[in-house]
Amino acid sequence: DVKVTQSSRYLVKRTGEKVFLECVQDMDHENMFWYRQDPGLGLRLIYFSYDVKMKEKGDIPEGYSVSREKKERFSLILESASTNQTSMYLCASSSGTGEIGELFFGEGSRLTVL
Amino acid sequence: GQNIDQPTEMTATEGAIVQINCTYQTSGFNGLFWYQQHAGEAPTFLSYNVLDGLEEKGRFSSFLSRSKGYSYLLLKELQMKDSASYLCAGMDSNYQLIWGAGTKLIIKP
Numbered sequence: 177d178v179k180v181t182q183s184s185r186y187l188v189k190r191t192g193e194k195v196f197l198e199c200v201q202d203m204d205h206e207n208m209f210w211y212r213q214d215p216g217l218g219l220r221l222i223y224f225s226y227d228v229k230m231k232e233k234g235d236i237p238e239g240y241s242v243s244r245e246k247k248e249r250f251s252l253i254l255e256s257a258s259t260n261q262t263s264m265y266l267c268a269s270s271s272g273t274g275e276i277g278e279l280f281f282g283e284g285s286r287l288t289v290l
Numbered sequence: 291g292q293n294i295d296q297p298t299e300m301t302a303t304e305g306a307i308v309q310i311n312c313t314y315q316t317s318g319f320n321g322l323f324w325y326q327q328h329a330g331e332a333p334t335f336l337s338y339n340v341l342d343g344l345e346e347k348g349r350f351s352s353f354l355s356r357s358k359g360y361s362y363l364l365l366k367e368l369q370m371k372d373s374a375s376y377l378c379a380g381m382d383s384n385y386q387l388i389w390g391a392g393t394k395l396i397i398k399p
Contacts, residue, residue, distance in 0.1 A: 281332035
């Protein structure tokens with residue numbers, strides 16, 4: 177059974193803290209994505225990666241960075257968390273070109289920044 | 291600009307049929323996706339349409355009209371477990387997904 181695992185389901189952090197969100201997939205997928213999901217808005221793409229060591233900015237990369245040192249792992253980093261980064265963060269992976277094909281999502285990480 | 295529009299919320303009765311509409315405007319078009327997301331859970335893939343017409347998959351069907359920029363998801367024989375949000379997403383010419391805000395479907399007994 178295919179699986180995308182996010183390290184933390186719920187996090188509470190303080191303004192200015194550095195936050196790491198980890199995502200691991202076991203499907204040998206080339207493509208990995210980080211989205212945030214906020215009420216009343218569609219999923220917004222933060223960063224994505226088509227290969228190890230590669231990263232591309234999505235629609236809202238400001239305040240975030242990513243790391244992909246291994247094919248199966250894609251990390252999202254908030255260098256200095258702010259209250260407007262309180263959100264649900266979803267990691268996804270897919271095979272194929274770009275986002276073509278089925279996206280497999282993790283369960284999500286709900287981050288609250290106080 | 292690129293945009294996906296779908297109703298915010300719909301209510302239907304167990305055993306009935308419901309149609310969730312989605313209109314899209316994308317720069318180029320490489321297909322239309324539907325995902326299901328139960329509260330507190332990950333979205334899961336339901337369907338992908340790139341050609342005009344209806345695709346049936348069990349109780350769920352998805353329709354696409356490229357000339358009208360329109361899609362719908364049809365759910366038959368509704369069950370309580372179908373209560374969820376349904377996300378519509380269009381893929382543009384760069385193979386990027388543009389997501390709608392989702393339609394929350396409430397099923398009543």
